[in-house]
Amino acid sequence: MSAVLAQGLRKSYGEKAALDGIDLDVRRGTVRGLLGPNGAGKSTAVRILTTLLRPSGGRAEVAGFDVTTQPRQVRRNIGLVGQHAAVDELLTGRQNLELFGRLCHLSAVQSRSRAAELLERFGLEHPGPAKEYSGGMRRRLDLAAGMILAPPVLFLDEPTTGLDPRSRAEVWRSVRELVSDGTTVLLTTQYLEEADQLADRVSVIDAGRVVAEGTPDELKSRIGGDQLDVVVRDPEHLERAAEIIGGVASGPVELDRDTRHVRGPVNERVRSLTEVLTALAAAGIEAEDVAVRRPTLDEVFLNLTEAGGVRP
Amino acid sequence: MTVTTLDSPVTRARWALADGWTVARRDLIHWANQPMTVVFGVVFPVVITLAFGYLFGGAVKVPDGADYFAFLMPGMYGMTMLFGLSSTMIAVATDASKGVTDRFRSMPMAPSAVLIGRAIADLLHSVVVLAGLLACGLAVGWRPATLSGTLGAVGLLLLLRFALLWAGMYLGLLTRDPGAVVAVQTLEFPIGFLSNAFVAPGTMPGWLGAVAEWNPLSSTVAAARELFGNPGWGGDSWVARHALPMAVVWPALITVVFFVLSVRRYQRLDR
Ligand SMILES: Nc1ncnc2c1ncn2[C@@H]1O[C@H](COP(=O)(O)OP(=O)(O)OP(=O)(O)O)[C@@H](O)[C@H]1O
Ligand SMILES: [Mg+2]
Numbered sequence: 001m002s003a004v005l006a007q008g009l010r011k012s013y014g015e016k017a018a019l020d021g022i023d024l025d026v027r028r029g030t031v032r033g034l035l036g037p038n039g040a041g042k043s044t045a046v047r048i049l050t051t052l053l054r055p056s057g058g059r060a061e062v063a064g065f066d067v068t069t070q071p072r073q074v075r076r077n078i079g080l081v082g083q084h085a086a087v088d089e090l091l092t093g094r095q096n097l098e099l100f101g102r103l104c105h106l107s108a109v110q111s112r113s114r115a116a117e118l119l120e121r122f123g124l125e126h127p128g129p130a131k132e133y134s135g136g137m138r139r140r141l142d143l144a145a146g147m148i149l150a151p152p153v154l155f156l157d158e159p160t161t162g163l164d165p166r167s168r169a170e171v172w173r174s175v176r177e178l179v180s181d182g183t184t185v186l187l188t189t190q191y192l193e194e195a196d197q198l199a200d201r202v203s204v205i206d207a208g209r210v211v212a213e214g215t216p217d218e219l220k221s222r223i224g225g226d227q228l229d230v231v232v233r234d235p236e237h238l239e240r241a242a243e244i245i246g247g248v249a250s251g252p253v254e255l256d257r258d259t260r261h262v263r264g265p266v267n268e269r270v271r272s273l274t275e276v277l278t279a280l281a282a283a284g285i286e287a288e289d290v291a292v293r294r295p296t297l298d299e300v301f302l303n304l305t306e307a308g309g310v311r312p
Numbered sequence: 313m314t315v316t317t318l319d320s321p322v323t324r325a326r327w328a329l330a331d332g333w334t335v336a337r338r339d340l341i342h343w344a345n346q347p348m349t350v351v352f353g354v355v356f357p358v359v360i361t362l363a364f365g366y367l368f369g370g371a372v373k374v375p376d377g378a379d380y381f382a383f384l385m386p387g388m389y390g391m392t393m394l395f396g397l398s399s400t401m402i403a404v405a406t407d408a409s410k411g412v413t414d415r416f417r418s419m420p421m422a423p424s425a426v427l428i429g430r431a432i433a434d435l436l437h438s439v440v441v442l443a444g445l446l447a448c449g450l451a452v453g454w455r456p457a458t459l460s461g462t463l464g465a466v467g468l469l470l471l472l473r474f475a476l477l478w479a480g481m482y483l484g485l486l487t488r489d490p491g492a493v494v495a496v497q498t499l500e501f502p503i504g505f506l507s508n509a510f511v512a513p514g515t516m517p518g519w520l521g522a523v524a525e526w527n528p529l530s531s532t533v534a535a536a537r538e539l540f541g542n543p544g545w546g547g548d549s550w551v552a553r554h555a556l557p558m559a560v561v562w563p564a565l566i567t568v569v570f571f572v573l574s575v576r577r578y579q580r581l582d583r
Contacts, residue, residue: 050418054582072420080418086411090342099341102334103421105327129345145415 003028003184010057018044020208033199034188041208042188079146083157089131093124118144136167156187212304231289244279248272328422335429354444378543385454387509390533393473404484457541465539475563478570485577512545528562535559
């Protein structure tokens with residue numbers, strides 16, 4: 001059964017289509033990543049699914065309820081962590097959570113104990129107002145506020161944008177815990193790595209359309225996984241190096257004479273790297289630099305949009 | 313976790329009030345967390361009152377040779393209600409711009425509670441500020457005549473505040489930008505000066521005096537002076553002679569117009 005179902009979802013602002021017919025089907029208990037650059041329509045999709053915005057076309061169901069005709073039922077089944085931390089900065093973390101608990105119609109006693117539970121779980125026991133929190137703490141408080149009712153479906157809009165790596169890891173850990181409790185999560189992100197770390201399936205969105213959908217591995221394998229990048233010292237050796245890399249690469253090798261780079265996609269990073277280095281040494285080719293890079297969002301993205309937006 | 317269902321209209325109205333009170337309590341916790349902001353809220357009009365009273369008091373001649381404070385205080389009470397416009401707007405715009413309003417809108421609470429809560433909190437705040445200023449008035453020698461008149465005057469002042477509350481909510485929801493409040497704040501003083509709060513409209517150039525007399529603030533202030541038993545410059549225009557009814561009609565009109573506008577604006581946040 002689907003926790004989130006969207007069919008031909010559209011939203012236009014005047015002439016401009018922020019969403020241009022999005023289909024989504026998120027299975028219960030899974031994590032779906034919406035991956036896309038700025039302005040792709042990620043927040044618009046989340047805002048429609050959380051009843052904050054009325055779609056201009058198409059339909060959507062969350063937890064089995066229609067977002068336009070049954071908004072109250074939807075709201076009882078979701079938690080939202082918006083793109084910008086939406087906590088009351090003058091209240092302490094505890095006061096924030098107790099307030100939101102009351103507004104979710106928990107009794108005073110229930111909201112107090114729920115707040116205490118969440119504060120401990122998210123490591124938020126700071127006595128001062130939320131404006132004193134670090135970015136990571138504020139984000140976790142936001143996350144905790146979205147979790148008051150332990151909702152079956154949780155929406156996270158760019159939960160780690162602007163966080164340092166440590167805070168990011170903390171947020172990721174919290175999300176994984178929720179998922180292990182059976183929560184369905186729909187999260188948007190601009191980072192392939194985040195989708196890779198958290199999502200079971202990813203929908204790549206560009207200009208209001210889903211241009212690809214699949215597991216993170218499927219998406220990455222479409223552009224041939226990691227990129228092996230070698231810079232040779234002597235331009236004379238470029239062709240020979242390209243042959244060697246071509247021998248292990250899973251796709252076409254690129255060659256750049258000006259910068260003396262040879263690049264090719266590889267599937268197994270360590271083995272390919274070892275093989276290439278051994279072969280280069282045997283051929284007497286001196287490398288100035290060698291690297292295996294994960295594909296960036298740009299690369300996945302360019303590749304997927306170039307492919308003409310075919311879906312699996 | 314149990315969540316009560318909101319189905320019958322009665323239950324829904326009950327939740328609207330309960331949730332409204334919870335939202336209002338948020339402001340009360342702000343006050344408790346940061347008492348200085350409340351103190352400043354009270355001190356600010358007191359300082360202005362003392363400045364006006366002692367700086368200009370000597371220059372303004374009040375009918376019956378009464379003390380300027382006897383004339384000024386009801387004007388300042390009205391002014392303070394007017395200042396409420398920007399404080400409501402700032403609160404609403406801040407919540408809207410920070411995503412707090414969206415968080416509320418995504419929760420299973422009564423949607424109307426966001427506006428109801430703002431109304432309750434801001435009225436309570438105005439009661440506190442007005443009480444502080446009334447005490448200041450008593451300290452500088454201002455005296456109301458009767459208790460019933462005093463209650464009536466305070467009621468009319470809060471009625472004006474209640475009306476401006478909806479105007480503030482509408483402007484806050486319209487701009488969703490706390491920065492835009494500055495524009496409204498800079499208008500508050502001119503609106504206040506263009507009334508009978510500080511001087512008699514009769515002393516202003518003809519058309520300006522007419523504008524000042526028709527200023528809703530003038531009706532409330534004139535009615536308050538009448539009920540407090542304080543001196544005022546009657547003026548003989550129709551609106552000046554009907555200060556009491558106009559002090560009800562104006563706020564009622566403002567309330568109806570801006571209540572409808574704010575509720576519509578709030579419902580259309582999903583456009
Ligand atoms: N209220 C609005 N009025 C007009 N255009 C809007 C409005 N909200 C969003 N848009 C436009 O719709 C498009 C999608 O916006 P959206 O916020 O959904 O993108 P996003 O993927 O969340 O981007 P980001 O990564 O920057 O958050 C953008 O081009 C944006 O300019
Ligand atoms: Mg966004």
